[in-house]
Amino acid sequence: MNLSKFTYAYERFGFVGFLNVLLGKIGIKFRLDNQLIRLISYHSKRVEKLTKKIIIGGFYKGTKLNLNKGWSRLDGASKYLGLYExxxxxxxxxxxxxxxxxxxxxxxxxxxxxxxxxxxxxxxxxxxxxxxxxxxxxxxxxxxxxxxxxxxxxxxxxxxxxxxxxxxxxxxxxxxxxxxxxxxxxxxxxxxxxxxxxxxxxxxxxxxxxxxxxxxxxxxxxxxxxxxxxxxxxxxxxxxKYKILNEIHDNEKxxxxxxxxxxxxxxxxxxxxx
The missing domain is CATH 3.40.50.150 (Vaccinia Virus protein VP39)
Structure with missing residues (x-):
């Protein structure tokens, strides 16, 4: 068994990272969200609510958008802010x-x-x-x-x-x-x-x-x-220029x-x- 994957995952995400590698090794597709994923997902949902699902910046400002929760769970905020790609x-x-x-x-x-x-x-x-x-x-x-x-x-x-x-x-x-x-x-x-x-x-x-x-x-x-x-x-x-981000900690912004x-x-x- 390759222990380096366990070590790497544990150093990055602690026990959750270790457990996710273990689940993969025994053939289970389910994964636990680490703290980083939970933070991004939380803020993405918050931005979606504040923008009312309307793109508020960039070249596509004013476009209404429902997002694919499977694909855009972690990049949704950048789309609503108009910064995506x-x-x-x-x-x-x-x-x-x-x-x-x-x-x-x-x-x-x-x-x-x-x-x-x-x-x-x-x-x-x-x-x-x-x-x-x-x-x-x-x-x-x-x-x-x-x-x-x-x-x-x-x-x-x-x-x-x-x-x-x-x-x-x-x-x-x-x-x-x-x-x-x-x-x-x-x-x-x-x-x-x-x-x-x-x-x-x-x-x-x-x-x-x-x-x-x-x-x-x-x-x-x-x-x-x-x-x-x-x-x-x-x-x-x-x-x-995004006032809705003003109250978010710099580490998370x-x-x-x-x-x-x-x-x-x-x-x-x-x-x-x-």
């Missing part, structure tokens, strides 16, 4: 404000609860969004969120984007008119093969890279054939805006070369 919001906003490169359609592969798609539609960055989400619970929630924001007629919602989905997609929507946001937990390495990238060579791509699943170098090499690539990552967060990521993440902003 702020760099992605900023990059798409800049693109759409540039009349020479802006796109007609927003295509979100891995749309989740609709945070980006509905926020962009609500603020008139796009008039139409084509969304792909394979998780039934998430897609049902996305439809609910579209209804409460009066955006149901502005979206097309599909299930999983299969490897050959562009063959059918290009029959109804010109790919050169599309900005793609791709967040599919490592499947970007499979979906963005040579054939599909050739079809997408006039589109704009924003890709979240999950390099803990696969080495991204081969994908980046293929992308450079057609695109000028800019890399962005999570940057600074200014919490001073920064936990509120976490995005529940396993490591530092990168997004590739891919603009066509021609």
């Amino acid at each position: 702020y760099e992605v919001q900023d990059e798409i906003s800049k693109i759409q404000k540039n009349r020479t490169i802006r796109k007609k359609y927003f295509v979100n592969i891995g749309a989740g609860d609709g945070f980006h798609a509905l926020g962009l539609l609500k603020k008139k960055y796009f008039n139409k969004a084509i969304l792909f989400e394979k998780d039934t619970q998430a897609s049902d929630l996305l439809l609910t969120n579209a209804k409460i924001n009066r955006l149901k007629n502005n979206i097309e919602l599909f299930k999983e984007a299969k490897i050959n989905f562009l063959n059918d997609f290009s029959l109804t929507h010109k790919l050169k008119d599309c900005l793609f946001l791709i967040d599919i937990e490592g499947d970007e390495f499979k979906l963005l093969n040579a054939k599909n990238l050739k079809l997408l060579n006039k589109s704009i791509l924003v890709i979240e890279i999950h390099d803990f699943y696969q080495n991204p170098t081969p994908l980046k090499k293929k992308l450079k054939k057609y695109f000028k690539i800019k890399t962005v990552t999570t940057g600074m967060r200014d919490l001073s 920064w936990l509120v805006v976490n995005e529940d990521r396993p490591k530092k993440m990168e997004w590739l902003i891919c603009l066509p070369k021609n």
Whole structure:
């Protein structure tokens, strides 16, 4: 038995950490929340209540959002504050404000609860969004969120984007008119093969890279054939303007805006070369 995992877990989270490793070793999926998780979850619920489930900052301010409690238990506060993936919001906003490169359609592969798609539609960055989400619970929630924001007629919602989905997609929507946001937990390495990238060579791509699943170098090499690539990552967060955070202890305030990521993440902003 590898005792280093027990030692590491105990040093970080005490007996709860030790017990969670033990549960995993004997095949039990249930895990106890450590104090850190409980703090983040508590503040996330508090921010959700104070904001009344409306995004209060960032580029999507004013968008109403019900969150997937399975996915957004720990990053919910950052979404309601408008800080979640702020760099992605900023990059798409800049693109759409540039009349020479802006796109007609927003295509979100891995749309989740609709945070980006509905926020962009609500603020008139796009008039139409084509969304792909394979998780039934998430897609049902996305439809609910579209209804409460009066955006149901502005979206097309599909299930999983299969490897050959562009063959059918290009029959109804010109790919050169599309900005793609791709967040599919490592499947970007499979979906963005040579054939599909050739079809997408006039589109704009924003890709979240999950390099803990696969080495991204081969994908980046293929992308450079057609695109000028800019890399962005999570940057600074200014919490001073959020009055609802004023009474939270400084040690806990920064936990509120976490995005529940396993490591530092990168997004590739891919603009066509021609």
